[in-house]
Amino acid sequence: MSRIAATFQRLRESKRKALIPFFTAGDPDRASTVPVMRALAQAGADVIELGVPFSDPMADGPTIQRASERALSKGTSLSSILEDVRAFRALDDSTPVVLMGYANPIEAMGVANFAERAHASGIDGVLVVDYPPEEAQDLLRALEGRGIDIIFLVAPTTTEARMREIANVARGYIYYVSLAGVTGARNLDLSAVEEKLARLRRLTSLPIGVGFGIRDGAAARSVAGFADAVVIGSALVERLEAAGPDDAARCAGEYIGSIRQAMDAK
Amino acid sequence: MRMHDLPDEKGHFGRYGGVFVAETLMAALEELKEAYFTSATDPAFQAEFEYDLKYYVGRPSPIYHAVRWSQHYGGAQLYLKREDLNHTGAHKINNVLGQAMLARRMGKPRVIAETGAGMHGVATATVAARFGLECAVYMGSEDVKRQAANVARMKMLGATVIPVESGSKTLKDALNEAMRDWVTNIDSTFYIIGTVAGPHPYPMMVRDFQTVIGRESKVQMQEMIGRQPDAVIACVGGGSNAMGIFHPYLAETSVRLIGVEAAGEGIDTGRHAATLCAGTPGVLHGNRTYLLQDADGQITETHSISAGLDYPGVGPEHAWLRDSKRAEYVSVTDDEALDGFHSLCRLEGIIPALESSHALAYAAKLAPTLGKDAVMLVNLSGRGDKDIHTVAARTGITL
Ligand SMILES: Cc1ncc(COP(=O)(O)O)c(C=O)c1O
Numbered sequence: 001m002s003r004i005a006a007t008f009q010r011l012r013e014s015k016r017k018a019l020i021p022f023f024t025a026g027d028p029d030r031a032s033t034v035p036v037m038r039a040l041a042q043a044g045a046d047v048i049e050l051g052v053p054f055s056d057p058m059a060d061g062p063t064i065q066r067a068s069e070r071a072l073s074k075g076t077s078l079s080s081i082l083e084d085v086r087a088f089r090a091l092d093d094s095t096p097v098v099l100m101g102y103a104n105p106i107e108a109m110g111v112a113n114f115a116e117r118a119h120a121s122g123i124d125g126v127l128v129v130d131y132p133p134e135e136a137q138d139l140l141r142a143l144e145g146r147g148i149d150i151i152f153l154v155a156p157t158t159t160e161a162r163m164r165e166i167a168n169v170a171r172g173y174i175y176y177v178s179l180a181g182v183t184g185a186r187n188l189d190l191s192a193v194e195e196k197l198a199r200l201r202r203l204t205s206l207p208i209g210v211g212f213g214i215r216d217g218a219a220a221r222s223v224a225g226f227a228d229a230v231v232i233g234s235a236l237v238e239r240l241e242a243a244g245p246d247d248a249a250r251c252a253g254e255y256i257g258s259i260r261q262a263m264d265a266k
Numbered sequence: 267m268r269m270h271d272l273p274d275e276k277g278h279f280g281r282y283g284g285v286f287v288a289e290t291l292m293a294a295l296e297e298l299k300e301a302y303f304t305s306a307t308d309p310a311f312q313a314e315f316e317y318d319l320k321y322y323v324g325r326p327s328p329i330y331h332a333v334r335w336s337q338h339y340g341g342a343q344l345y346l347k348r349e350d351l352n353h354t355g356a357h358k359i360n361n362v363l364g365q366a367m368l369a370r371r372m373g374k375p376r377v378i379a380e381t382g383a384g385m386h387g388v389a390t391a392t393v394a395a396r397f398g399l400e401c402a403v404y405m406g407s408e409d410v411k412r413q414a415a416n417v418a419r420m421k422m423l424g425a426t427v428i429p430v431e432s433g434s435k436t437l438k439d440a441l442n443e444a445m446r447d448w449v450t451n452i453d454s455t456f457y458i459i460g461t462v463a464g465p466h467p468y469p470m471m472v473r474d475f476q477t478v479i480g481r482e483s484k485v486q487m488q489e490m491i492g493r494q495p496d497a498v499i500a501c502v503g504g505g506s507n508a509m510g511i512f513h514p515y516l517a518e519t520s521v522r523l524i525g526v527e528a529a530g531e532g533i534d535t536g537r538h539a540a541t542l543c544a545g546t547p548g549v550l551h552g553n554r555t556y557l558l559q560d561a562d563g564q565i566t567e568t569h570s571i572s573a574g575l576d577y578p579g580v581g582p583e584h585a586w587l588r589d590s591k592r593a594e595y596v597s598v599t600d601d602e603a604l605d606g607f608h609s610l611c612r613l614e615g616i617i618p619a620l621e622s623s624h625a626l627a628y629a630a631k632l633a634p635t636l637g638k639d640a641v642m643l644v645n646l647s648g649r650g651d652k653d654i655h656t657v658a659a660r661t662g663i664t665l
Pocket of ligand 1: 357383385460507622649
């Protein structure tokens with residue numbers, strides 16, 4: 001069983017929901033990436049989404065745009081991130097790691113080459129923001145048999161017919177984008193999300209995570225009431241930005257620990 | 267499949283094109299595609315489009331035989347397709363008119379656009395004013411500085427101009443920001459992309475609206491010289507003026523199609539925007555095409571004296587035409603483009619846009635290699651009023 005499937009099974013058995021922090025690899029600097037990942041896992045993260053910085057992050061708001069610029073200015077690349085994940089794997093063999101980013105760095109490496117190297121580094125899932133299922137066929141084929149799940153987005157604008165197509169190809173979990181907008185937006189409408197999730201549930205047995213716009217323990221707790229996983233991105237990245245390299249791991253752990261507590265509180 | 271039947275139903279031109287966007291935009295693109303296909307076959311829509319092209323834009327734009335220029339370079343005859351004479355001074359308005367009509371049909375009260383040189387922004391602000399649509403234009407803050415006159419124009423027309431401070435602060439970043447606006451305001455907003463790039467159906471739709479240039483040219487050349495030109499030459503930024511004049515000629519294989527890119531300070535200096543000449547395939551802004559990028563797949567900064575060519579990608583149909591060799595792609599430097607600019611001013615009394623000056627500069631190189639009976643048709647995509655500050659600064663003219 002894949003690490004992602006095993007994680008969700010364990011959570012189901014203990015009646016808990018997954019907490020999935022996102023941050024951009026290489027931000028605030030390259031040396032802090034593995035320590036931040038470790039701190040997140042120790043603070044109760046169930047899956048880590050590691051952002052691969054791209055020069056033109058079209059789906060991201062200002063917070064993650066700035067994180068990408070900082071990471072790139074430090075020389076972060078898809079290759080260097082795969083090395084970081086390999087280093088993390090040597091220390092933590094159970095926390096799933098999902099790479100999240102844009103198509104072009106993967107295409108530049110070559111899809112087949114990427115799949116091989118990602119597998120060797122211990123990557124568990126890949127979410128390519130600008131690969132809808134229609135354009136993901138090459139990556140799907142390349143990842144086959146490598147134990148790497150391809151994770152797709154479903155949005156508030158996604159029609160029922162598309163939901164069905166996405167459910168057919170998605171693996172690991174489905175990422176429901178909670179609002180029409182970019183990452184870091186602040187117009188989250190929880191009741192609309194809950195209603196859409198109920199429709200998606202009828203089409204898939206995969207776990208469903210919800211992300212975009214979840215900024216605090218209270219929102220995380222509400223989302224955990226109806227979703228299988230809560231994704232926290234921009235709010236964490238803001239804290240890493242404020243902390244700087246030396247304090248990044250501590251701040252990340254403290255913040256994600258507080259969210260974990262809010263989600264698990266009886 | 268015949269070359270001019272592309273794209274396929276998924277928006278692919280061979281391996282290029284497609285729909286590489288986040289899921290949130292997929293439904294909107296589907297809706298747009300349907301609205302476009304319905305309109306394309308609706309005689310009422312087509313009749314209104316043609317009426318506005320004639321009475322608002324001022325079409326057909328004439329073709330002009332540049333006799334003194336041709337004598338000066340001593341070879342082939344130069345003919346100019348005068349898109350500079352359109353309302354708002356460039357080819358951009360052909361496409362904007364079509365998309366704004368679609369926006370109105372789809373009941374969208376707000377349009378947004380990205381712009382580099384400001385010509386597409388001005389065209390969008392213009393048509394939005396006429397149709398009573400709210401309009402926001404994204405423009406890299408570097409370009410806001412370079413093209414101040416166009417910024418003023420857009421504001422006078424009632425548009426909001428939003429300077430973009432991210433990335434390289436030029437056209438590609440304006441496009442990113444416009445996409446972010448679109449995804450956030452998807453119910454109310456129509457995104458009017460200014461060139462044959464972006465996700466399907468944009469490359470096809472923008473091309474179709476621009477093919478009026480090539481269709482007119484075929485009729486006009488027949489009338490003027492009783493045959494078609496030996497070569498059709500156009501500058502390529504995103505590639506819309508070039509696709510507009512090339513496409514009706516794709517099936518006429520005796521006509522050479524030549525796209526001219528911006529070599530900036532020279533391709534070997536790295537400071538250029540010659541995507542098809544020096545780039546490699548990748549994915550950006552919703553489609554697969556040639557890109558200027560580093561080994562890690564990060565998009566690199568571009569340079570051109572003309573803001574409208576300063577873009578690290580290119581329309582996917584050009585990528586396909588390059589690989590299939592139906593069209594040739596070449597490049598000229600900033601300095602050569604400036605020579606092209608001055609020659610047309612002095613020999614013909616026409617001030618061309620710096621973008622179009624790239625096509626003229628290549629025509630000047632090609633002319634002497636062809637006989638006096640050979641005919642080159644250059645798409646004069648825009649007028650140069652917007653560029654007088656740039657040219658004056660480069661040539662030491664005080665304003
Ligand atoms: C006059 C003129 N020509 C050409 C271009 C380049 O665009 P395209 O390659 O889409 O025609 C621009 C863009 O701003 C322009 O203003």
